[in-house]
Amino acid sequence: MGHLQNLIAWATAQGVVIDAIQPSKIPGRGTGILATRNIKAEEEVLKVPPGALRCLESIPSSIRERLPSHTTIQALLAADLALDKSANAVPWKAVLPKMSDFEVGMPMMWPKALKDLLPLEPRNLLLKREKTFQDDWNDFNKAFPDVPYDEYTYAWLVVNTRTFYNESPETLKYPWEDRLALIPVADLFNHADAGCKVYYSPEGYHIIADRDYEKGEELFISYSTHSNDYNLLEYGFIPDENPSDDVYIDDVIFPKLGESQKAELEKRDLLGEYPLGEATEEFHRTQAVLRLLSGTVKEFDRFLNGEEHGQVVQNRVDTYLLKVLDEFLSDVVTKRLQEVDALKVGLEEQRALLAKRWTQIEEIINRKIGSYRERQMDTLE
Numbered sequence: 001m002g003h004l005q006n007l008i009a010w011a012t013a014q015g016v017v018i019d020a021i022q023p024s025k026i027p028g029r030g031t032g033i034l035a036t037r038n039i040k041a042e043e044e045v046l047k048v049p050p051g052a053l054r055c056l057e058s059i060p061s062s063i064r065e066r067l068p069s070h071t072t073i074q075a076l077l078a079a080d081l082a083l084d085k086s087a088n089a090v091p092w093k094a095v096l097p098k099m100s101d102f103e104v105g106m107p108m109m110w111p112k113a114l115k116d117l118l119p120l121e122p123r124n125l126l127l128k129r130e131k132t133f134q135d136d137w138n139d140f141n142k143a144f145p146d147v148p149y150d151e152y153t154y155a156w157l158v159v160n161t162r163t164f165y166n167e168s169p170e171t172l173k174y175p176w177e178d179r180l181a182l183i184p185v186a187d188l189f190n191h192a193d194a195g196c197k198v199y200y201s202p203e204g205y206h207i208i209a210d211r212d213y214e215k216g217e218e219l220f221i222s223y224s225t226h227s228n229d230y231n232l233l234e235y236g237f238i239p240d241e242n243p244s245d246d247v248y249i250d251d252v253i254f255p256k257l258g259e260s261q262k263a264e265l266e267k268r269d270l271l272g273e274y275p276l277g278e279a280t281e282e283f284h285r286t287q288a289v290l291r292l293l294s295g296t297v298k299e300f301d302r303f304l305n306g307e308e309h310g311q312v313v314q315n316r317v318d319t320y321l322l323k324v325l326d327e328f329l330s331d332v333v334t335k336r337l338q339e340v341d342a343l344k345v346g347l348e349e350q351r352a353l354l355a356k357r358w359t360q361i362e363e364i365i366n367r368k369i370g371s372y373r374e375r376q377m378d379t380l381e
């Protein structure tokens with residue numbers, strides 16, 4: 001029996017109910033879930049009972065007691081996985097991605113020269129994630145010094161890329177972003193921005209078809225509405241289509257900021273993270289920094305206090321933003337694409353992912369420039 005068939009037999013024995021789907025190898029996406037017959041919308045295709053979860057409650061107290069009380073659920077799950085040598089875990093572990101998959105997709109595993117060519121905002125996010133990983137490893141290594149670094153790294157990345165939100169009386173004591181669990185078989189669904197519904201009941205996790213599917217079609221779930229910088233950093237892939245994608249212009253903004261302007265922004269917790277997505281909450285940060293760069297501190301304050309009236313300042317800010325976006329294209333994006341192309345460091349697939357991201361950024365900026373120009377023409381008419 002192959003690993004995937006073995007997994008199904010094992011999962012069924014754990015009480016997992018699998019209907020009309022099967023895991024299969026999908027080019028470019030590792031393993032995914034395919035329909036084995038035509039499926040109607042609202043059909044339940046998977047149910048995973050609570051007993052089959054790898055979650056806070058299933059972690060042996062012998063592990064929890066040896067790790068510090070501040071240990072996150074993510075780090076506890078990673079510790080549990082790194083230490084789990086039981087035969088019961090083998091069928092699930094056998095279908096997990098390999099370390100070589102993480103080395104390609106996860107920027108955490110890239111050589112520094114490639115990490116340095118990531119856009120500034122995700123580069124900063126990566127530094128934070130690396131610090132979290134390092135802290136988790138230090139705690140784990142003190143408690144379990146016999147487990148090698150590579151084995152823990154692998155377990156940590158498995159947890160990082162395939163957990164689900166899991167609410168229980170125990171996990172409610174943790175911050176919401178850390179209420180995590182591993183759900184065998186459900187963790188084989190790949191991401192698309194529209195996908196099957198996932199919900200939890202006392203019977204466990206249910207996955208329900210969101211629409212009709214034809215036999216052989218891949219079924220997806222949505223991991224959430226993240227930008228592709230986030231998808232790359234946290235999950236190690238870049239979707240081709242992503243309506244929630246956004247671009248941060250920190251790379252072009254930061255070199256323009258003087259020390260006193262940085263201090264002004266820092267004072268108000270507005271230093272860094274400048275997205276272009278107008279629908280995002282953080283777009284307010286972008287509007288604020290553009291006012292500071294193109295106007296006076298007084299105007300900047302008026303904007304922050306909600307005292308800006310009329311269109312005059314906004315029109316000037318839009319014109320300034322257009323200039324900034326042109327600069328972003330010529331001074332940052334084009335340069336980065338050339339640098340990635342010239343670089344011989346790392347694996348070809350790693351460089352291809354990085355180049356894909358900068359190309360997407362180039363396309364988004366070009367679309368933005370087009371829509372701002374159109375808006376300006378409309379205002380003039």
Ligand SMILES: C[S@@+](CC[C@H](N)C(=O)[O-])C[C@H]1O[C@@H](n2cnc3c(N)ncnc32)[C@H](O)[C@@H]1O
Pocket residue numbers: 028029030031032095096097105161162163187188189190191192234235236237238239
């Ligand atoms: C929850 S797992 C899904 C199953 C996974 N493909 C596997 O082989 O085990 C999440 C991982 O799947 C991959 N993935 C998910 N959605 C993808 C997509 N739309 N395109 C490419 N890779 C995807 C990424 O590597 C991600 O870290």
